[in-house]
Amino acid sequence: MPSRTKVAVGGVIGALALVGAAAVATAALSVIVARKVIVPPSRREEDVAVRSVDLEAGLIVLDSTPDSRLRGEYSFWFARETGHARVGEIVSATATSVTRRIVGVDVGDLRTAKRGRLTGWFYLTPADLEVPYDHVEIATPLGDAPAWLVPASDGPSTHWAIHVHGRAVRRPETLRAVPIFREAGFTSLVVSYRNDGEAPRSDDFRYALGDREWLDVDAAMRYALSHGATELVLVGWSMGGATVLQALTRSTYSDKVVGVVLESPVVDWIAALDFQVKMRNLPVFVRSFVILLYKHPWGRLFTGLAEPLDIDRLDFVTRAKELDRPVLILHSDDDGFVPSTASRALALARPDIVTLEAFDTARHTKLWNYDRERWEGAIRRWIAKLPSAQRRTNSALRES
Known part of the structure; x- marks a missing residue:
């Protein structure tokens, strides 16, 4: 085989290998995203760091995040969701931290909390x-x-x-x-x-x-x-x-x-999946693969769903x-x-x-x-x- 032909064939094989690898990677990402949406989590991420707690003064200092900077009153879960407090309005803020009032501690020792998450619940019962x-x-x-x-x-x-x-x-x-x-x-x-x-x-x-x-x-x-x-x-x-x-x-x-x-x-749900894919900077084809996994009977092999979901009906x-x-x-x-x-x-x-x-x-x-x-x-x-x-x-x- 002439050398040029060998180079051409090699180039085609390499390109196909790259395409195949990309397809496999996209499929793998799609399975991860699909499962993340439908598998109930064993626990939620504690995405806010606690810098200090002063129960006598009734103050907690948190890292500055989009949620911790919101005005209002919120639930604060800590210690892997075994602890719960309610936090109130912002007292002060810097570029990196937010100080909020402590409305009350319902469960757990807030003084030992290193991380937690803010939710809108507020009431427990x-x-x-x-x-x-x-x-x-x-x-x-x-x-x-x-x-x-x-x-x-x-x-x-x-x-x-x-x-x-x-x-x-x-x-x-x-x-x-x-x-x-x-x-x-x-x-x-x-x-x-x-x-x-x-x-x-x-x-x-x-x-x-x-x-x-x-x-x-x-x-x-x-x-x-x-x-x-x-x-x-x-x-x-x-x-x-x-x-x-x-x-x-x-x-x-x-x-x-x-x-x-x-x-x-x-x-x-299609719009919601689009948003999640874009927010995570994932390939645009991931959303389409996720929907295929949900809609078709063979998808259960990867998602664990007992039966397909009617995404269009949603x-x-x-x-x-x-x-x-x-x-x-x-x-x-x-x-x-x-x-x-x-x-x-x-x-x-x-x-x-x-x-x-x-x-x-x-x-x-x-x-x-x-x-x-x-x-x-x-x-x-x-x-x-x-x-x-x-x-x-x-x-x-x-x-x-």
Whole structure:
């Protein structure tokens, strides 16, 4: 073989080898990303360093991060989530540190904390709200799942709100919304769902991004209706937003839903995956491979999913025309995990039913913490416009 031909063949083989190596690397990255999204984490990253704690002065000094620089009150988890404190407003800040007030320490010795993470939870149980509540069990397809039942402020009510938390967290995340609904005459059902660490596990122990979790919300809807509810509002946080939208469009009880509230929601998983890929500076093809892994039966070999996910059904920007109930979306443009672009697109597609309360600086599921008055006001005004709220007002006027 002439030398030039050998060089050419060698070049082609080398190029194919490089292409093959790149394809393998992209596929490997895709598997890692796909699993990271759907595998429940054993523990969360402690991403904020603690510089000092002065319990007598009631001050904690943290490294400066996008979350630690936010105004407001937050949960601070430490000691691998065995410790919990509540931190308040910023006292002072430098380019590298933030000093905040300590509102209280619920569990653990904060003085020994070296690292931790800030979340928006703030309340750990309904007892922190200083309201009456009961522990109840919801009969889901996988078994009984614990829930909190918080009655309306004026007693038994036929109007119920079902609160659904997000990915990799638990029920307490949603407690911030309970007082507003309680004040408005709603009984609140704060639920758990499969694979969240409280409800029963699925056989594959994988999140389905709302594609199967909605069945547990459906069970909660059935529970509410069998215990006196005649009208429901579904309240979903983050992935809980995707879950309640599935319940709204797939449950046999959906005709009882009078409205939906979405906090930092995933309304389009493809947009969310795009954002995560770009944020990590990964090849653009990773997102496409991840979707293939979720959608096709052979993907289970790499993801561990028991059955494929219907990603297209989880896109409510494309499915906007199918929605027919009032929707309130609260989302911050600097979310950092779930982009607000899809929320904005849904609001643009359905201005007749979707109300968007857009923040610019509040991060993911921390809007209440950042500006409680604005957040609660938005929900209060939205509730007042519901047909059921107007009927209650008219009924009260007639009785008076």
